[in-house]
Amino acid sequence: MILHPVDTLLSLVLLSILFSYGAGRVPILIKLLAFQGIVVSLVPLFTGHDMEGGSTVFTIITLAIRGIIIPLSIHLAIKKVAIQRELSAIVGYKASIICGLVLIVAATAISSHLNLAAVSNFRLLFPAAISLLVTGMFLLMARRNAIAMVIGYIMMENGIYLMGSTFSVRARHIVEFGILLDVLAGVMIMAIILQNIKQTFDDVDTAHLRTLKE
């Protein structure tokens, strides 16, 4: 049985997800994020139901924003303030990788039970989207580092995009572009706050952000 090119790409995404569970340094996470961003914006080209000029242009814009601009802006934010690059994890890396494996297997199992048109054509689509989403949430919760939280958020958004752009063709480009802009602006604002956190606390460990309670 021959794999569809989309499934080949998506299997690489799944691999990168496993890597991101084990990544202990921020630069690696950013590279993984860029790779996922590129694949996620390319997939709709293959699954697309219509191949007009408009959607190609849109793919290029998405690719530029998700694959290049967003990872680059986080990279720059870190570089500018020379943040220490090691992550401090709440859940250890080995345990994280096992979580990731369980997640991917579970997502694949669920996906085979769903009766969706897009899922039956590309078997790895649903597992990849769900895994991206949950991995993003995992990074948000299990790493005590503000940058890892931003990266987790973007990973979540990538997962949602993968789902939204392939499952349904209704949300058309203007709207998707608006969503993209929102995410971009959100990441920019987060990057600015990151720099301010670093300047104020001299660190990005979120343990410093615990004064406001009740």
Next chain:
Amino acid sequence: MVEIVFLAPLIAGFLVFFMPKSLGRQLLVGTGAVHLLLSLILWQTKPSALLGEYFAVTPEGMLSLLVISLLFFLISIYTVSYLKESNLQSETMFTGFMLLFLSTMTMVTLSDHLMVLWIAIEATTLASAPLIYTYRSSASLEATWKYVIICSVGIAMALLGSVFITLSMDVAGLDSALSFSALTQVAEKMDPLWLKVGFVFILVGYGTKMGLAPMHTWLPDAHSEAPSPASALLSGVLLNCAYLGIFKINKIMHAAGLADFSGTILMVFGLMSILAAATFILKQNEYKRMLAYSSIENMGIIAFGTGIGGIGIYGAVICMIHHSLIKSSLFLSSGNILLGYGNRLIENTGDMVKRMPKTFVAFFSGFAGIAGFPPLGIFIGELFIIVGAFRAGHYLFAGIFIFTLCVIFAGFANQVMKMSFNSSSEQAGEFKEKASMVWPQYILLLTSLVLCFFMPDTLYQTIVDAVTAIGGGLK
């Protein structure tokens, strides 16, 4: 052309960034006035939008828009005096983002498209984040960070929910536009399973923004760290915008015949919020945080009322309008108190009745209104909700509801009494209460008071139109 209502403040907002301070202040009030005028015209004429696929004038949207517009105009008058008193470093940023915030919130009220609504609500987060960071302290930094992260992640959930709703059309093999009017028409044929999943995600997402427990944790921080005019906007109108998102989705659920499902979830989230607010309000030692928890309580009441259905939804909308009017006046008054005492702790205030008599009148009557003294607006709304709950047979829920309201009333009253009549511990400098810093509150409270006894027909009709679409009404 409907779009001009949100384009005008957008342009004005960007202009302010390049203007000197005094001109920026004038533009702020001017835009507020123009916006109010445009909203009134929109209310009267109800034109159709240029981009009809994405925007529309709906009764529930118009209600929120009018509240936003009135509040913003009054708050902008207050803001000018507040800015003169408080000497902010980054004043142009503050005024500029106030206007951008207004623009994005207006867009929320006018959007009639599943995804455009999402874009607009996410944009409100981005436009208001710099407002919270105005004081540049480490605490405000933390509040901003929490706000941006929690709300962004929450709203990402709402995006996922929206995707699931489009999926529920795919599965059922439907082909319709994604505008709410179109979705409501085809709702019956949509796949119920995916529609339910979508609703839950959207409720969690917009519920985060609305301040429903347990996703409310950003709200007290953001409201207490932001400058008071911004807190008034956040509490008075931003929360309503998020509620509007839930309201619109609930419309689809109602049309699909899944109102029982959505109602139960709304009631549970609503009660959880009221309970959370009750526990924290009792031992609260900062007055702005106390007001923030009261907002969580009121959002809980609104969600609970919406979940009950029937007369409860009417009560919820009444509560929403009065909460906006009264809570924004309370936050403005809290700005005076902060300027007067220079402190956010309740124990460091006191003797307000002598030291700031005009602010005291506004703050105390605001408290009476928000706590639900009969026969004021919130009381009427709550009464409708309780009646609705009994009619629908939710005796246990109604019991918890009434009990927690009493607890909150007691806790709130206790703190306000301390602030008003306790002898003040330290002698702060004299604070002159300028007319422009108390009149906006008086007008807001007076509007609320008048609406209790006399509601214009057009307003009443609009409320009824809005609530009948999700199965509410006065019967």
